[in-house]
Amino acid sequence: MSRDHAIALAVQTLDSGRFATALARRVAYVTESEEPDAAAAALRAYLDEEMRPTLAGLGFTVLDIANPIDPRLPAIIAERIEDPSLPTVLLYGHGDVVRGHASQWRDGLAPYTLTDEGDRWYGRGTADNKGQHSVNLAALEAVLQAREGRLGFNVRVLLEMGEEAGSPGLREICQTHRDALAADLFIASDGPRVAAERPTLFLGSRGAINFTLTLQRRERGYHAGNWGGALANPAIEMAHAIASLVDANGRLAVAGLRPDSLPEAVRAALRDVPLGGGANDPAVDAHWGEPGLTPIERVIGWNDLEVLAMTAGTPGRPVGAIPGSATAWCQMRLVVGTDVNDVPHRVRAHLDAHGFSHVALEVGMRAPATRLDPTSPWVSWAMDAMAQALGQPITLLPNLGGSLPNDIFANDLGLPTLWVPHSYGACGQHAADEHMLKPVAREGLAMMAGLFWALGDTGDTVRQAHLRHAASSAHSPSQA
Numbered sequence: 001m002s003r004d005h006a007i008a009l010a011v012q013t014l015d016s017g018r019f020a021t022a023l024a025r026r027v028a029y030v031t032e033s034e035e036p037d038a039a040a041a042a043l044r045a046y047l048d049e050e051m052r053p054t055l056a057g058l059g060f061t062v063l064d065i066a067n068p069i070d071p072r073l074p075a076i077i078a079e080r081i082e083d084p085s086l087p088t089v090l091l092y093g094h095g096d097v098v099r100g101h102a103s104q105w106r107d108g109l110a111p112y113t114l115t116d117e118g119d120r121w122y123g124r125g126t127a128d129n130k131g132q133h134s135v136n137l138a139a140l141e142a143v144l145q146a147r148e149g150r151l152g153f154n155v156r157v158l159l160e161m162g163e164e165a166g167s168p169g170l171r172e173i174c175q176t177h178r179d180a181l182a183a184d185l186f187i188a189s190d191g192p193r194v195a196a197e198r199p200t201l202f203l204g205s206r207g208a209i210n211f212t213l214t215l216q217r218r219e220r221g222y223h224a225g226n227w228g229g230a231l232a233n234p235a236i237e238m239a240h241a242i243a244s245l246v247d248a249n250g251r252l253a254v255a256g257l258r259p260d261s262l263p264e265a266v267r268a269a270l271r272d273v274p275l276g277g278g279a280n281d282p283a284v285d286a287h288w289g290e291p292g293l294t295p296i297e298r299v300i301g302w303n304d305l306e307v308l309a310m311t312a313g314t315p316g317r318p319v320g321a322i323p324g325s326a327t328a329w330c331q332m333r334l335v336v337g338t339d340v341n342d343v344p345h346r347v348r349a350h351l352d353a354h355g356f357s358h359v360a361l362e363v364g365m366r367a368p369a370t371r372l373d374p375t376s377p378w379v380s381w382a383m384d385a386m387a388q389a390l391g392q393p394i395t396l397l398p399n400l401g402g403s404l405p406n407d408i409f410a411n412d413l414g415l416p417t418l419w420v421p422h423s424y425g426a427c428g429q430h431a432a433d434e435h436m437l438k439p440v441a442r443e444g445l446a447m448m449a450g451l452f453w454a455l456g457d458t459g460d461t462v463r464q465a466h467l468r469h470a471a472s473s474a475h476s477p478s479q480a
């Protein structure tokens with residue numbers, strides 16, 4: 001009974017072919033949540049035929065959860081309680097996928113057939129997220145076997161089938177089943193590593209908010225020769241409104257929407273993290289963004305406002321007229337410390353103060369930022385357990401640059417959140433030729449077995465240290 005034995009058992013599931021067999025079965029379910037009617041049977045069957053028997057075999061009690069917002073996107077909550085006094089971890093995954101787009105895949109590949117080629121497994125969901133939660137369940141099984149049927153901690157599992165449709169109902173499910181999801185720690189795997197060869201731990205995600213700026217001057221355009229010079233041009237006014245929000249070097253100019261500072265723990269973690277560098281990555285513009293920060297600090301540790309699209313008149317077929325209106329579709333990404341609900345008021349006040357009261361602001365989707373405090377004892381504990389399992393250092397990413405529904409776990413459920421991605425940037429997630437790298441899956445199995453082993457060994461001590469740390473910190477336990 002040893003940690004090394006547990007890790008060896010986990011890796012053996014890959015070497016023996018068992019992991020690929022299970023993954024092939026799982027990939028074959030056409031669980032496209034963006035097509036909930038066509039996929040309804042598969043969405044149900046993935047849970048009933050794959051997840052339920054797997055979890056029951058590990059000693060879990062499995063509950064079907066009706067989705068209160070969209071009943072076509074079911075979920076399950078499973079629990080395995082050894083002793084209520086032990087620490088409890090909540091694991092999360094999603095069994096739905098984006099559309100297959102079969103015609104875009106390279107010859108010889110098909111989204112719903114697992115294809116084994118070199119060091120890759122191709123198939124829709126291999127990276128996002130079937131392959132990733134399969135790694136975690138296989139590692140859990142290995143630790144259970146190595147510990148002879150006793151983990152030394154309790155486990156709860158939440159699997160949803162609607163993540164790619166924006167997780168409708170997930171928040172309501174978490175609120176309704178708060179007791180069934182109660183835990184000391186949250187661990188999940190989704191998204192990419194910072195690079196394929198760099199095992200990564202991330203602690204949350206940037207938040208996001210979409211908003212549209214519209215300037216409607218007139219119902220239609222007017223001849224530029226007859227009226228130009230006497231009519232305000234909405235395209236020019238919109239350009240100035242945008243320029244007031246972000247300066248010519250990409251620096252956010254809205255008071256209160258720039259973070260106060262970059263936390264030292266975030267700066268320290270990012271010192272060694274690369275940005276881009278892949279074959280298909282663009283060259284970074286060193287002059288762009290907040291002065292005094294490195295490019296990776298600007299992406300991971302700062303707030304950013306982008307114009308995603310803009311229009312006035314008839315682009316592609318310009319006519320000699322002053323356009324009647326102009327529209328810009330904007331998006332802001334933000335870090336912990338900036339309240340996403342504050343953004344519309346700040347932008348509105350800024351526009352008004354700069355003479356753009358006539359620019360209308362309409363807010364779309366929004367998601368708050370989350371980040372477990374990098375100085376939480378859970379973070380160093382996880383980094384150590386993962387590094388020991390692999391015999392190599394782990395990259396700490398304080399949060400993803402992109403966005404995840406992590407606020408539901410971090411804020412609604414109040415959990416410290418650890419994310420261990422088993423994928424990488426070029427995995428074809430949400431595109432053609434999606435794949436999982438076997439070496440990354442192998443390391444994932446080892447790291448997760450190491451984490452689960454450590455949870456049984458030292459979970460209770462770290463849980464208490466985290467609570468003391470959170471109480472002594474001025475911040476909330478789930479945020480830095």
Ligand SMILES: [Zn+2]
Nearest residue numbers: 128164429430
């Ligand atoms: Zn996805």
